[in-house]
Amino acid sequence: MAAPKRPQGVSPIDQAGLTLIELMIGVLLASVFISGLFYLFSGQKKTYTQQHNQMTNHQSLAGAMQFLTRQIRRGGTGFGGCPNSQAKMWSGSGTDTKVSPYVALQVYNGCDLTTTAPASCSGNDGVDSFTIAYSDDAAVGTLPAARLIADALTSDSASPIRVRTAGNFQAGDRMILWDPRREWCTMLAVTGNPTSGGGGFELPHAAGGSVDSVVYNPTGGLNIFPSSGYGVGALVVRIGPRSRVRHFSIDSSTNPPRLVTWTTEAANPSANKGDLEVLADGVEDMQIAWACDVDGDGDLSETPSSPTTDEWAFADPGDTAPTCGDARISAVRITLIARQPSPDMENQTSYRPAAEDRAAGSPAADQVATNGMGTFVRSTLTTVVNLPNVAGLKQ
Ligand SMILES: [Ca+2]
Ligand SMILES: [Ca+2]
Ligand SMILES: [Ca+2]
Secondary structure (H helix, E strand, O other): OOOOOOOOOOOHHHHHOOOHHHHHHHHHHHHHHHHHHHHHHHHHHHHHHHHHHHHHHHHHHHHHHHHHHHHHHHOOOOOOOOHHHOEEEEOOOOOOEEEOOOOOEEEEOOOOOOOOOHHHOOOOOOOOEEEEEEOOOHHHOOOOEEEEOOOEOOOOOOOOOEEOOOOOOOOOOEEEEEOOOOOOEEEEEOOOOOEEEOOEEEOOOOOOOEEOOEEOOOOOOOOOOOOOOEOOOOEEEEEOOOOEEEEEEEEOOOOOOEEEEEEOOOOOHHHOOOOOEEEEEOEEEEEEEEEEOOOOOOOOOOOOOOHHHOOEEOOOOOOOOOOOOOOOEEEEEEEEEEEOOOOEOOOOOOOOOOEOOEOOOOHHHHHHHOOOOOEOOEEEEEEEEEOOOOOOOOO
């Protein structure tokens, strides 16, 4: 029997098609190729996400730092030059005084003001906080200060405080009497609108006068002025309703922690955070170091090997504040450390870096915070704010 005839022009190979094995190899190669692509793209996406988060962290830190810098420069506006950087007020007992909350700049080393009263700050290793205060800004259109046209010898309500212009003073304000030749400034309550008298205006300061339930004026006959009182030409600074005592700290009660600010004149700011605002999410540490030119050589010496004898405060472990004397704080160095909101699961070795006098964290601490999922990627930003020597700042 003759073999069937093959159609002309068709070879046996043309007819064979794909075997099952060839098909499986093809599918395998394709899947390897696709998984490679997938791996490549997912890797790129991860890198992109990390870089994006890092950039967001940096931007957030930069914005917050700019705000902090401006605020520190603003501290003491209107009364920065108080002798010994202190405005005193009545303590509520006899002729005793206490330092008013209106201090240009107060740094609390190793103290979280969101949870701890300043009196309980132990200066332990931890976040730093700071407070600034400023009087009304000049934007209200009238100078927020006046000058004495007659000596004011005692703070007794019977002793007039006479100024040339009524300015913006009104009942319910506070005033700070300022004379660089005296031992301190004095803060009193203005208990009535200015009245004409004595060739200018008198600022009423009735005995027991208070503002917002805080008594500033001593009871009749008591005097809390410096020994020589205040002479003609001394400045009387208005502390009106636009004035603020503003606090900055890290709120570690949220996850991630955040940089916050709030205003209150309460002796314990942590008890009155009604207007708390978030400046930046994800900020877990703020460290503040400051310096004064103790020897007046125009240079701020910093010697990490001998930190307790240089001119920087709280810049190294075991550091103490220099004795500034008449030298004012002339530089403040702020360090902010932010961390990403979620841990990097492929990184088990990151930790919060050391900054100023605060020791570094540890990968173990990160592992605890993330339930063992990984450690956090962080960003750090440090800025030095140089301050004019004339700005009276308190350590
Ligand atoms: Ca510190
Ligand atoms: Ca120096
Ligand atoms: Ca030091």
